[in-house]
Amino acid sequence: MNSNSNHVQTCYKHTSRQTVLCCNRCGRPICLDCAVSTPTGYRCKECIKEQQKRFNNSIPRDYVFAGLIAFVLGLMSSYLLVMLRFLPGIFALLLGPLVGMLVVKLVRFATQKRRSTTLNYVTVTAAGIGAGLPLLSNVFRILQSIITGNFGLLFSNTLEIGWGAAFLILLCSVILSNMKGFSIRR
Numbered sequence: 001m002n003s004n005s006n007h008v009q010t011c012y013k014h015t016s017r018q019t020v021l022c023c024n025r026c027g028r029p030i031c032l033d034c035a036v037s038t039p040t041g042y043r044c045k046e047c048i049k050e051q052q053k054r055f056n057n058s059i060p061r062d063y064v065f066a067g068l069i070a071f072v073l074g075l076m077s078s079y080l081l082v083m084l085r086f087l088p089g090i091f092a093l094l095l096g097p098l099v100g101m102l103v104v105k106l107v108r109f110a111t112q113k114r115r116s117t118t119l120n121y122v123t124v125t126a127a128g129i130g131a132g133l134p135l136l137s138n139v140f141r142i143l144q145s146i147i148t149g150n151f152g153l154l155f156s157n158t159l160e161i162g163w164g165a166a167f168l169i170l171l172c173s174v175i176l177s178n179m180k181g182f183s184i185r186r
Ligand SMILES: [Zn+2]
Pocket: 023, 024, 025, 026, 027, 028, 043, 044, 045, 046, 047
């Protein structure tokens, strides 16, 4: 009756599920839940993980270099903005992406293009902390102006911290999106 039954393959993980898909790397049959679509075809999750591990080739000193570069550049550019009192504010919107690109370029150079997702997060966190520190002076001035009831000062400082936040967000998103571009795409 069922002459086909000995040809039916089941997912290597879910043995009750019949499937026609196979991982194109290890050849094991996989069900739709286990299959990950890649530009070169379907792969099992284990092969994807192994592939990512191979691409994550950062070494410990990469994190130090990337962290330092991102922190110093973030700090310096944010400090410059605070010193200039964000005049004009549009400057912050230009400087954010510009410094972000510079950080990515320098990190790529310093790490000799080694990459990992952790490296991306170390870089963006260090940049965020560096850029955030000078803005604390604005937070302090805002508190001060509230206490002293100086609403003119309150307004100008709130405006400045708005530009500062825009700068910080632009900086971090440019770094993250550009660094993700050279970590593995599945
Ligand atoms: Zn596989």
